[in-house]
Protein backbone atom coordinates (compact mmCIF):
# COMPACT_ATOMS: atom_id res chain seq x y z
CA UNK A 1 0.00 0.00 0.00
CA UNK A 2 1.33 3.41 -0.91
CA UNK A 3 -0.29 6.12 1.15
CA UNK A 4 1.53 8.79 -0.84
CA UNK A 5 -0.76 7.93 -3.74
CA UNK A 6 -3.85 8.98 -1.82
CA UNK A 7 -5.53 11.93 -3.46
CA UNK A 8 -6.97 14.38 -1.00
CA UNK A 9 -8.88 16.33 -3.58
CA UNK A 10 -12.45 15.88 -4.77
CA UNK A 11 -12.26 12.10 -4.52
CA UNK A 12 -12.78 12.58 -0.80
CA UNK A 13 -9.76 10.54 0.26
CA UNK A 14 -8.78 11.31 3.78
CA UNK A 15 -6.34 13.69 5.39
CA UNK A 16 -4.08 12.56 8.23
CA UNK A 17 -4.08 14.79 11.30
CA UNK A 18 -1.28 14.15 13.78
CA UNK A 19 -1.75 15.42 17.33
CA UNK A 20 1.24 15.42 19.68
CA UNK A 21 2.22 17.10 22.93
CA UNK A 22 4.67 16.69 25.74
CA UNK A 23 3.64 14.27 28.46
CA UNK A 24 0.76 15.70 30.48
CA UNK A 25 -0.10 18.32 27.90
CA UNK A 26 -3.80 17.49 28.07
CA UNK A 27 -3.75 16.01 24.58
CA UNK A 28 -6.10 13.12 25.36
CA UNK A 29 -8.80 15.47 26.70
CA UNK A 30 -8.46 17.77 23.71
CA UNK A 31 -8.70 14.82 21.30
CA UNK A 32 -11.80 13.51 23.07
CA UNK A 33 -13.44 16.92 22.69
CA UNK A 34 -12.49 17.22 19.03
CA UNK A 35 -13.92 13.75 18.28
CA UNK A 36 -17.23 14.89 19.75
CA UNK A 37 -17.29 18.04 17.64
CA UNK A 38 -16.18 16.42 14.38
CA UNK A 39 -18.15 13.18 14.29
CA UNK A 40 -16.90 12.22 10.84
CA UNK A 41 -13.29 12.09 11.99
CA UNK A 42 -11.80 8.65 12.67
CA UNK A 43 -9.09 7.71 15.16
CA UNK A 44 -6.48 5.13 14.41
CA UNK A 45 -5.97 2.56 17.17
CA UNK A 46 -2.24 2.04 17.70
CA UNK A 47 -0.33 -1.10 18.60
CA UNK A 48 1.72 -1.00 21.77
CA UNK A 49 3.94 -3.26 23.86
CA UNK A 50 2.94 -1.63 27.13
CA UNK A 51 0.54 -3.34 29.54
CA UNK A 52 -3.11 -2.26 29.45
CA UNK A 53 -4.05 0.20 32.20
CA UNK A 54 -7.15 -0.46 34.28
CA UNK A 55 -10.21 0.28 32.14
CA UNK A 56 -8.36 0.06 28.81
CA UNK A 57 -9.81 -2.30 26.23
CA UNK A 58 -8.05 -4.28 23.53
CA UNK A 59 -8.97 -2.88 20.11
CA UNK A 60 -10.56 0.27 21.53
CA UNK A 61 -7.65 1.98 23.29
CA UNK A 62 -4.78 0.00 21.79
CA UNK A 63 -3.92 -3.31 20.24
CA UNK A 64 -1.71 -4.82 22.93
CA UNK A 65 1.12 -7.00 21.61
CA UNK A 66 4.36 -8.34 23.05
CA UNK A 67 7.79 -7.08 21.99
CA UNK A 68 8.54 -10.08 19.73
CA UNK A 69 5.29 -9.64 17.85
CA UNK A 70 5.90 -5.90 17.54
CA UNK A 71 9.39 -6.50 16.14
CA UNK A 72 7.98 -8.94 13.59
CA UNK A 73 5.38 -6.37 12.55
CA UNK A 74 8.12 -3.77 12.11
CA UNK A 75 10.09 -6.19 9.92
CA UNK A 76 6.97 -6.96 7.87
CA UNK A 77 6.49 -3.23 7.18
CA UNK A 78 3.18 -3.23 9.01
CA UNK A 79 3.56 0.27 10.43
CA UNK A 80 3.12 3.66 8.85
CA UNK A 81 5.25 4.94 11.72
CA UNK A 82 6.54 3.52 14.97
CA UNK A 83 8.64 4.68 17.89
CA UNK A 84 9.96 3.81 21.32
CA UNK A 85 8.31 6.11 23.84
CA UNK A 86 9.25 5.99 27.52
CA UNK A 87 10.66 2.45 27.11
CA UNK A 88 7.69 0.92 25.26
CA UNK A 89 6.99 0.54 21.55
CA UNK A 90 4.07 2.16 19.79
CA UNK A 91 3.05 2.03 16.14
CA UNK A 92 0.33 3.10 13.72
CA UNK A 93 -0.72 0.38 11.30
CA UNK A 94 -0.75 1.30 7.63
CA UNK A 95 -3.85 -0.78 7.04
CA UNK A 96 -6.04 1.02 9.57
CA UNK A 97 -5.12 4.48 8.27
CA UNK A 98 -5.42 3.31 4.70
CA UNK A 99 -8.86 1.77 5.09
CA UNK A 100 -10.25 4.94 6.67
CA UNK A 101 -8.59 7.06 3.99
CA UNK A 102 -9.97 4.95 1.17
CA UNK A 103 -13.47 5.29 2.63
CA UNK A 104 -12.92 9.04 2.51
CA UNK A 105 -12.56 9.63 6.25
CA UNK A 106 -9.97 11.94 7.72
CA UNK A 107 -7.87 10.16 10.32
CA UNK A 108 -6.54 11.51 13.58
CA UNK A 109 -3.33 10.06 15.04
CA UNK A 110 -2.50 10.54 18.73
CA UNK A 111 1.23 9.90 18.48
CA UNK A 112 4.50 11.20 19.88
CA UNK A 113 6.88 13.61 18.16
CA UNK A 114 9.08 10.84 16.69
CA UNK A 115 6.03 9.39 14.99
CA UNK A 116 4.91 12.87 13.95
CA UNK A 117 8.22 13.41 12.15
CA UNK A 118 7.88 10.09 10.32
CA UNK A 119 4.39 10.98 9.13
CA UNK A 120 5.59 14.42 8.03
CA UNK A 121 8.38 12.86 6.00
CA UNK A 122 6.30 10.12 4.39
CA UNK A 123 2.84 11.55 3.93
CA UNK A 124 2.13 14.65 1.93
CA UNK A 125 -1.36 14.57 3.42
CA UNK A 126 -0.10 14.82 6.99
CA UNK A 127 -1.08 17.88 9.01
CA UNK A 128 0.74 18.19 12.33
CA UNK A 129 -0.74 19.88 15.40
CA UNK A 130 1.19 20.31 18.66
CA UNK A 131 -0.74 20.85 21.90
CA UNK A 132 1.12 23.00 24.42
CA UNK A 133 0.05 23.23 28.05
CA UNK A 134 0.84 26.51 29.82
CA UNK A 135 2.74 24.49 32.44
CA UNK A 136 5.09 23.23 29.78
CA UNK A 137 5.96 26.71 28.69
CA UNK A 138 6.75 27.53 32.29
CA UNK A 139 8.77 24.31 32.58
CA UNK A 140 10.78 25.27 29.55
CA UNK A 141 11.37 28.80 30.83
CA UNK A 142 12.57 27.44 34.17
CA UNK A 143 14.89 24.99 32.49
CA UNK A 144 16.44 27.74 30.45
CA UNK A 145 16.90 30.03 33.46
CA UNK A 146 18.18 27.43 35.91
CA UNK A 147 20.02 25.12 33.57
CA UNK A 148 19.73 22.08 35.84
CA UNK A 149 17.07 20.58 38.05
CA UNK A 150 18.10 18.84 41.28
CA UNK A 151 15.18 16.49 41.76
CA UNK A 152 15.91 13.39 39.68
CA UNK A 153 12.36 12.57 38.62
CA UNK A 154 11.47 16.10 37.79
CA UNK A 155 14.72 16.31 35.85
CA UNK A 156 13.74 13.30 33.76
CA UNK A 157 10.33 14.75 33.01
CA UNK A 158 11.75 18.13 32.16
CA UNK A 159 14.35 16.49 29.97
CA UNK A 160 11.72 14.54 28.07
CA UNK A 161 9.51 17.62 27.79
CA UNK A 162 12.41 19.70 26.50
CA UNK A 163 13.32 17.03 23.95
CA UNK A 164 9.73 16.84 22.77
CA UNK A 165 9.18 20.61 22.77
CA UNK A 166 12.21 20.98 20.49
CA UNK A 167 10.04 19.53 17.71
CA UNK A 168 7.37 22.19 17.97
CA UNK A 169 8.68 24.19 15.03
CA UNK A 170 8.40 21.10 12.84
CA UNK A 171 4.65 21.09 13.43
CA UNK A 172 2.29 23.04 11.20
CA UNK A 173 0.27 24.33 14.16
CA UNK A 174 0.77 24.79 17.89
CA UNK A 175 -2.26 25.18 20.12
CA UNK A 176 -2.00 26.47 23.67
CA UNK A 177 -4.15 24.37 25.96
CA UNK A 178 -4.78 26.95 28.69
CA UNK A 179 -8.51 26.36 28.44
CA UNK A 180 -9.85 23.02 27.25
CA UNK A 181 -12.92 24.47 25.50
CA UNK A 182 -10.79 26.95 23.55
CA UNK A 183 -8.23 24.29 22.67
CA UNK A 184 -10.95 21.94 21.33
CA UNK A 185 -12.46 24.79 19.32
CA UNK A 186 -9.09 25.81 17.90
CA UNK A 187 -8.07 22.29 16.88
CA UNK A 188 -11.52 21.69 15.32
CA UNK A 189 -11.18 24.96 13.39
CA UNK A 190 -7.75 23.96 12.11
CA UNK A 191 -9.17 20.66 10.87
CA UNK A 192 -12.10 22.41 9.17
CA UNK A 193 -9.78 24.96 7.56
CA UNK A 194 -7.40 22.27 6.31
CA UNK A 195 -10.34 20.42 4.78
CA UNK A 196 -11.30 23.58 2.86
CA UNK A 197 -7.70 24.26 1.87
CA UNK A 198 -7.22 20.77 0.52
CA UNK A 199 -10.56 20.21 -1.13
CA UNK A 200 -12.38 23.35 -2.09
CA UNK A 201 -10.52 24.31 -5.26
CA UNK A 202 -10.52 20.85 -6.82
CA UNK A 203 -14.17 20.38 -5.85
CA UNK A 204 -15.21 23.62 -7.55
CA UNK A 205 -13.15 22.88 -10.65
CA UNK A 206 -14.51 19.35 -10.98
CA UNK A 207 -18.10 20.51 -10.60
CA UNK A 208 -17.58 22.91 -13.49
CA UNK A 209 -17.65 26.05 -11.39
CA UNK A 210 -20.39 27.51 -9.27
CA UNK A 211 -23.54 26.02 -10.81
CA UNK A 212 -25.85 28.40 -8.96
CA UNK A 213 -24.32 31.33 -10.84
CA UNK A 214 -24.92 29.66 -14.20
CA UNK A 215 -28.68 29.57 -13.96
Ligand code: 5GP
Pocket residue numbers: 020021046047050081082083085090091092110111112113114115116
Ligand atom coordinates in the same frame (compact mmCIF):
# COMPACT_ATOMS: atom_id res chain seq x y z
P1 5GP B 1 0.35 6.19 26.65
O1 5GP B 1 1.19 5.01 27.02
O2 5GP B 1 0.28 7.21 27.75
O3 5GP B 1 -1.00 5.80 26.11
O4 5GP B 1 1.10 6.92 25.43
C1 5GP B 1 2.41 7.37 25.59
C2 5GP B 1 2.79 8.18 24.37
O5 5GP B 1 2.83 7.35 23.21
C3 5GP B 1 1.83 9.32 24.04
O6 5GP B 1 2.58 10.48 23.74
C4 5GP B 1 1.11 8.84 22.79
O7 5GP B 1 0.72 9.91 21.97
C5 5GP B 1 2.20 8.02 22.14
N1 5GP B 1 1.67 7.06 21.16
C6 5GP B 1 0.52 6.36 21.24
N2 5GP B 1 0.36 5.61 20.15
C7 5GP B 1 1.42 5.86 19.35
C8 5GP B 1 1.80 5.40 18.06
O8 5GP B 1 1.15 4.59 17.40
N3 5GP B 1 2.97 5.88 17.57
C9 5GP B 1 3.75 6.77 18.25
N4 5GP B 1 4.87 7.20 17.66
N5 5GP B 1 3.41 7.23 19.47
C10 5GP B 1 2.26 6.78 20.01
